[in-house]
Amino acid sequence: MADREKPRSWQLVQAMVACLQQIRTAAGYRTDAGANVTDEPSQVPDESNPILLAVMVDTTQRPTDPNVPLGGKLASIAILAKISCDFDNGQEVLHDLIDDIDFAVQGRAVAFPKQTTYPRFASSQQIPGADGINWIGVELRYDATYLPLPR
Amino acid sequence: MSQLDSLRAMDATIHSAMVAVGMGDSGQYQVGTGTAIPCRCYFDESQQEFGEDAAPVVGRRRLLSIFLEDVPSPQKEATVTIGSDVWRLKSQAAIDQSIAQWVVHG
Numbered sequence: 509m510a511d512r513e514k515p516r517s518w519q520l521v522q523a524m525v526a527c528l529q530q531i532r533t534a535a536g537y538r539t540d541a542g543a544n545v546t547d548e549p550s551q552v553p554d555e556s557n558p559i560l561l562a563v564m565v566d567t568t569q570r571p572t573d574p575n576v577p578l579g580g581k582l583a584s585i586a587i588l589a590k591i592s593c594d595f596d597n598g599q600e601v602l603h604d605l606i607d608d609i610d611f612a613v614q615g616r617a618v619a620f621p622k623q624t625t626y627p628r629f630a631s632s633q634q635i636p637g638a639d640g641i642n643w644i645g646v647e648l649r650y651d652a653t654y655l656p657l658p659r
Numbered sequence: 660m661s662q663l664d665s666l667r668a669m670d671a672t673i674h675s676a677m678v679a680v681g682m683g684d685s686g687q688y689q690v691g692t693g694t695a696i697p698c699r700c701y702f703d704e705s706q707q708e709f710g711e712d713a714a715p716v717v718g719r720r721r722l723l724s725i726f727l728e729d730v731p732s733p734q735k736e737a738t739v740t741i742g743s744d745v746w747r748l749k750s751q752a753a754i755d756q757s758i759a760q761w762v763v764h765g
Contacts (some may be wrong), residue, residue, distance in 0.1 A: 546714075554709070554718030562714040588714050595736070595749065595764070638709040639750065639762045640720030645710055 516654045517565050517583060519621035521547050524563045524585055524650070527618045531561075531608045538604040539591065542612075549588060554641050558592035559605070571653050582653050585627055590635070590645035598637070598644040606632070606646060613650065623655040666757045667728050674699050674726070686723075686741040688730045698729035700739060702746075722752060723763045733759050 513519075531542035541559045549562035564586055571582040589609060593601045613627060620626055627650035635645040660668075677683035684702055687695040700723055707720035723746055725733050739746045746763035753760040 549713035551708075552714055552716045554716050560714060560716070564713060588710070588712055590710065590714070590716055595747070635710045635712070638707050638716075638718075638720075639752065640707045640764070641709040641716055641718040642764065643709050643716050643718075645716075647712065 513657055516621050516624060516657055517568075517581075520583065520585065520624055520627075520652055520654060521563050521565060523618055523620045523624075524587070524613075524627065527612050527615075528561050528563065528587070528609065530612045530615070530617065537608045537611070539601075539608050541589070541591070541605060541608055552590075554592070554643060560588070560590045561609075562588040564588075566649075573653065576653055577655060580653055580655050582651060584630065585650045585652060587648040587650070588635075588645065589648060590643055592643045594642065598642075602634070602644045602646060606648070609648060620652075621654070625653045627652040663756045666755070667726075670726065670757045671699075671728070674701075677701070684741045686739040686746075688725070688733070688737060688739050690734055690737045695740070696730060698739065699726040700724055700741070702741065721746065721763050721765070722760050723748070724758045724760045727757055727759055733761060739763070 525545050525547050528545045529542040531537045533540050541561050544557045544559055545561045547563055565583045566586040567584045568581045571580050589605050591601050591605050630649040630651045632646050632648040674683050684700050686698050686700050688698045689695045703722045704719050707718050709716040737748050748761045749764050750762045752762050
């Protein structure tokens with residue numbers, strides 16, 4: 509049997525990772541978040557790389573759009589965006605990071621898998637701060653509809 | 660003797676006993692470049708996680724308990740030097756009539 513294509517949901521995550529990897533100051537962005545994008549989120553020491561983007565498909569559900577063919581799924585892609593900050597500039601650096609993500613995704617410079625809609629921004633929410641850790645973060649949600657691979 | 664005096668006397672006794680066994684500290688409290696004020700304190704550390712999600716950032720929450728008899732009102736961003744460590748006060752975590760606990764950063 510020939511090698512099967514990776515699941516579309518995983519291809520979707522990979523495309524989003526490629527999108528976010530564009531975020532480099534050398535490319536005109538405000539931060540270097542693209543240097544540390546992961547598709548396998550795990551615990552991060554606070555003295556490691558001072559910026560982190562983690563991408564994962566969180567929830568999926570039946571699409572509300574009646575035009576999506578039977579079997580299509582609406583995936584909520586979560587981006588966990590975290591950045592270390594100084595004593596008193598947390599909100600400011602967070603806005604820089606969010607702006608970079610908006611720009612990287614809206615630029616549509618990365619091809620997404622076949623039979624997948626381009627991710628649309630859905631919502632974002634700040635991650636509550638923790639005493640003693642000078643990091644700030646936000647969880648962003650993007651929606652994309654995809655058709656699982658045919659068998 | 661008022662409640663405040665009793666509490667402070669008790670904390671002073673406990674602190675000197677703790678210092679004698681190496682579990683209490685004496686630091687220098689300073690606002691900016693102002694005069695350094697000797698202060699009795701305790702230093703505690705515990706694990707802290709930022710974000711209840713798949714990629715928590717793990718670090719340390721450092722608490723400094725400062726004797727109010729020495730420093731009546733500790734200020735945010737003031738420093739306390741203990742030995743070669745300089746701790747910067749970030750946010751107040753607890754207070755009573757005798758001791759204020761502050762979250763500090765190195």
